[in-house]
Amino acid sequence: MLRLLSKDSLTINSLGEHFDMSRPAVSKHVKILHAAGFISIQDIGRERHCTLKQEGFHQLQEWIDYFDKFWLSKLKKLETLLHNKSIQKK
């Protein structure tokens, strides 16, 4: 779905035509992508148009960068903690 939307914005109906899925199933997929921030949905007349949101992807990369640094600093903290503990015991 994201690949199709990366080429052009599509209505939920025309998006569904590319998949062997029921209409409710397509709506569910779209809803998840929307909730995750990957796409935006706009009502034009009676149709719902889906557009790819690039920020959704940038955000995921930001999560990875954040947690990468997060774990590194936490592990260093654990290292210090274990080190101090073993000195106390001696």
Place this chain on the structure above:
Amino acid sequence: MKKSIHHQFFFPHPPERVWEYLTNAELMAQWLMKNDFQPIVGHDFQFRTNPIPSLDFDGICYCTVLEIVPFQKLSYSWKAGPGDGKITLDTVVVWQLQPNEKGTDLVLDHSGFSAIENLSFYNGMTDGWLKNLHKIADRLNANYGTTKI
């Protein structure tokens, strides 16, 4: 583009002591975050830290214990989002402890950033096609003069 997180640390301590710091809620809070962890498979727990508005992160990690092999392996799901139980990050954290003569190697893998995988796969494909198109254009230019893609 990076798709998962991997860290390896050596501690000059036996696996049993390192394990304690990974599985005892009070000890975990000393270096990681406040939590209500229990070493029981299927146990739902949370880590709590300060919210990060720029990440749309309310500061709560929703976790479920997935696997416990005492002193060897621990894994839990790691979900987060902007609040109201909305999840925008759905990942898995795996800890592995490997004993050696001098202590313990602790290996951390934080993975499951799956949408990134999809995107980089897609990027790879489009780049590949673009290169091929340029190759074709070069050949056409050589044979027939200027062609524009």
